[in-house]
Amino acid sequence: MNMQNTPFNLAQCIEHAGKYFSHQKVITRKVEDDTLHEITYAEVLGRVRQLANALQKLGVKQGDRVGTIALNTYRHLEAWYAISGQGAVCHTINPRLSPAQMIYIINHAEDRFIFVDHIFWPLIEKLHPQFPKVEGYIVLTDKEHMPTTAHDVKLYCYEELIKDESTEFTWPEFDENSGSSLCYTSGTTGNPKGVMYTHKSNLLHSYAAGSTDGFGINSMDTILVVVPLFHANSWGISYLGPMVGANLIFPGKRMDGVAIFEVIDKYKATSAAGVPTVWTNLLDFADKEGRKMESLRDVVVGGSAAPPWMFTAFREKHDAELLHAWGMTETSPLGTMNRSIPQLDNLPAEEKAKIRMKQGRPVFGIDIKIVDEEGNELPRDGEAVGHLLVKGNWVVHTYFGADKPAVNADGWFDTGDMASIDRFGYMEIVDRSKDLIKSGGEWISSVDMENLAMGHPEVLMAAAIALPHKKWGERPLLVVIPKEGQNPTKEGIKEHLKSEFADWQIPNDIVFVKEIPMTATGKFSKLTLRDQFKDFYAEAE
């Protein structure tokens, strides 16, 4: 053997942080009382090892699935490392899933134990009789906040469970291709599908995501982790943060503008990552209060398309750069990231700005291409739009428990997104293929329409959906939440849309609402909206 060959184990991230960044911190808005809590990486490491010892005593074995139904907190992070580090699989479960989906995935994963925030216990307790394989629950809280149960099931208090355990633990060595973590897609169509990440895939992903052209962070940074630990690995930040020794801020259950602004300000966050809706609320709050986020350098946004006004707002009002990233559960999730390259410097400012708003270029380790219906590759000219395919060592090959691969014969995974790729390699998502609005044989991008509508000064949020229409097959409807105290008119918004859309693309109607239904991952739930408005154009000519 020429070189050493220690198999990757995710516990190495927290071991490194505890040893070499011992004073750096994990800050949490506690779920119990919304107060702010600080703990160092050295302390986290000790507690991770205590928990690993406790889990062994409970009989957790390599390969076992252990679930978590929890928000972003230091305890949830500790559970991640203790579970995966000893060779079990950390199955993150989105607490906002419907009961039916939760029952499906917990049974499909065959979770033996589940870590749960005390606030979700009442919900889980009701569902418990439908989880025949679950042997016990560990409530991520202290003695004081411990719930009780009427069921004949083991309920452990997290702090009590670990308190007498040793802070020493020897991580076992096993194949780095073993499953470390399991995350189900939200299953907007059909049953949710599980993606089983491995120690190797997660670590490779973290190296790439942590590179300068990825999140570009180091121990000088404090990162606000809005993106949930329960969804797509918190975009890898919970591994790469400890790897590079960055401070982490976990916002607990408070995602509102006031609370998010407070932690950014108080802890001088330099970087933040989350979906666009969170930033909309944050920017709205900062605007109303006339306050600036002084410390922020960059904000990574993904999960759905960030509207153009958001890039300008962060840059002009907060001197922060909004970085567009694209990915999905199936890609761990980082696929592309929008960073600049030298060639863009020769372009006119307006063209460069447009390119910088696209979803970005693949990070090293990922390849992308677009193809037509027959699978023929389309040109990288920024014009052609096709099905986006992706390949890489942190992209799904076969869904958990599935009998056939999710990739084609050449190993490419079809993302279900429609996109273009320009001559510089920047990819732009046009739409999810199922959200495209197909009117009279032509299509309209719901993403473009929403982006433009959300640039209207009186509009807070807007979702464009396709509704069945007798004559045209489908026609667009725009659902709008006005900004507080504003009364935009349908005509005004239509005029605004005409600046970029042809007359035939303009929505037949616009409805004003107070709320838009969201998916469990914080995106507009177009499925619910389409259902809610399904007969809206039934009589329309």
Ligand code: ADP
């Ligand atoms: P869910 O299906 O619950 O939304 P995923 O996180 O796996 O879960 O969703 C991935 C999808 O989100 C992508 O296929 C794409 O359609 C969309 N998406 C992710 N990032 C972006 C982005 N920056 N811009 C537009 N769409 C995005």
